[in-house]
Amino acid sequence: MARSEATTSRFVIVWGSLMVLALASFLLSFLHLGMGGAFIALSIGLIKAVLIATFFMELIDQPSISRWAFAVGIGLALLLLVMIGTDVLTRQVTGITQPGLIGMPRP
């Protein structure tokens, strides 16, 4: 029974941390920090995602094969994001949208 209460408080503490982090993101958005602000907002989002996955989804208590199954998906998604970001940032020809493709009248 004592273990049950400890776990309940753990969930509440994690929820409280998530709320504080969300509030921090909200308040920081008013500072208009440009790209730095975007980096901070996404970093805080990443911390919140790790907290949710670790404690609410109980990834911490899962067998390693389940953790690896999820980690492979995350890893491939990150690879996709990094490769596409690198591609766009290093292109010699500016523009990734075919001219005239958007806003054309429907046939």
Place this chain on the structure above:
Amino acid sequence: MFTGEVELQFQDREQQTHAAELGMWVFMASEVLFFSGLFALFTAYRLEYADAFRLAASQTDLGLGTANTFILLTSSLFVALSTHGVKSGWKPSSIVRLLSGTIGLGVIFLALKLLEYAHHFNEGFYPGPYYTNTELPGRGARMFFDLYYAMTGLHAIHVVIGLLLMIWMIVLARRRVLTPEYHTPLALCGIYWHFVDIVWVFLWPMFYLMRA
């Protein structure tokens, strides 16, 4: 079905539970990849149309988006506590109350999302070729709102699926199918709900916080 009986192909309940959980985590990995295509598109266009995206993000409702963030995070707490409650032998009525709270918050989330869509439509921020807003006529703003509707719409569909799963869990809790020994369906549905929460944790800064 879903009575906790050990199926023929498993040696015992523990092995059956581990197989179900592994299957759920593989499904979650596929969901990550499913969403990552859209996140990659957003990354590419955000880099290309940085200024237009920041201006377009200023048109989204920061108050409603933030409220929805707190709502989803709290709903996740309720789901986590309900799973923990079943494992700890809490009364079914307590589990039903927690799951009902989750459903209530999920419905509020969807209602606020629809309200936001209505505001955007009034301002001409329609998706695709129906975009009519004249204050932000550029291609970047159009791409922002195309991605906004695609990603938040897909997320909303996941919320609806999650709500249906929670209704099903209430039925199982009322029938006293969920016990400290057998709680796999709720644990798996909980993982799904938390994943939906994680997706929103990233959509929120992308569409609401990274503004001009």
